[in-house]
Amino acid sequence: MRGTFAAVVGRDLRLAARRRIDAALPIAFFAVAISLFPLGVGPEPQMLRQIAPGVVWVAALLAAMLSVTQLYAGDLADGSLEQMLLVPGGRIAIVAAKAVSHWLLTGLPLAIAAPVFGLVFDLSPEGIRALVASLLLGTPVLSLMGGLGAALTLGLRSGAVLLILIIVPLCIPALIFGAGAVAAVDAGQSARGHYSLLGAVLIFTGVLAPVATAAALRIATE
């Protein structure tokens, strides 16, 4: 099982390394989406500081949802998904590996890039630290739930929009606690409660989402 997991993660990372522009698209989307807000809302630093946590988190959520549609699509198209699902007892390992590699390719880079956007929005150093911490805790939830959505909408006509419609409502807790942690730090309060709840959501999703995703893949490929 561990071998399957490592093999799938390694394969997905290698595929991403061969198509670097494709792999960089979610980050580019993230940057463009965030840059729109000061243009739309206005450049007042006070207001930007206030909306920064929500804006960064919403952009991260949408970047994860838009990139996750391709998680299983390529493997379904070339038939390797069916072969992978035949590995005995490895279905959940494969699903978990897919979510982990998606997180390594989108969630982690977003968390690393987040300080730059924190600076652009004039966040305090503590606020930036909270932003990175909340993204590190919260983006795995987005990858896990997005994987479930990708499995449910596998091969459907309007899969990408459908995925956003069905999965975004389920990601609301991560958004609330993630953005809330930064807002709490910015207001001079402790963000510990938010981190704990975000961690609880992550554990809950980490345990249940792979099982549900494996079931969804079975339904989709039957």
Add this chain to the structure above:
Amino acid sequence: MDVVNTRWRFFRYASPAAFYPLAGRLVPWFAAVAAVLALAGLYLGMLRAPTDATQGDAYRIIFIHVPAAWMSMVLYVVMAFWAAIGWAFNARLASVVARAIAPTGAMFTFLALWTGALWGKPTWGTWWVWDARLTSELILLFLYGGYLALVSAIDDVRRADRAGALLAIVGSVNVPIIYFSVIWWNTLHQGASVSVAAAPKMAAIMLQSMLLMTLSFWAYAFAVVFVRARAIALERDNRSAWAAEAVGRARTRTQTQTQARTQTGAGT
């Protein structure tokens, strides 16, 4: 023997062929009950219940608003339950019922939001607040929408039923988490400027009216869901003998009716 017998009878209606005529016979009754109870409830609520001291007559929308909100939540659980039964036991009718419930649940959710807006304008001075209850009801509407969109996007019936069941189950597991996260989000950001709990203390007649409306909505939901489930079952089994028989029976009935009508028309 009795147990076996009653069980057999109970599960008999899990077959679309047995369900179809039974539901057809029950629909007018449920519709009549819904209409009678709604008239009674609206009579009590609109004409007999006293005017509220602080909210005036505007509060009377509660007799639609609260039952609709209750139905929206209950129907989601019922839908997830039947979808799960249909998936776990391969019970085709259960999946049909789950799909038939979804539009009614979404309708009640929308009705609760809409009447809430109509109630909010005169009492709170605004159509909408990002209050915890309102927001979680809105998310419930999104969940219904996601379920409906997913099952209609999948052409293969079996896959659509199962994927919908999985989504409904995940949604019902998530609903309490979403609910509490929304409450905490709201309280962490700003004090509750508007509390739904501060509704007027309820007179007995108001409670009676609300219960009558709730029962009426239940009966309405049964009637509509049965009509829809009948149509879906017929569509899915359109090559089976019972469906042909049911359609044939309906056709001969309309034919004899039109014949009778033309004959009487010719006579006069």
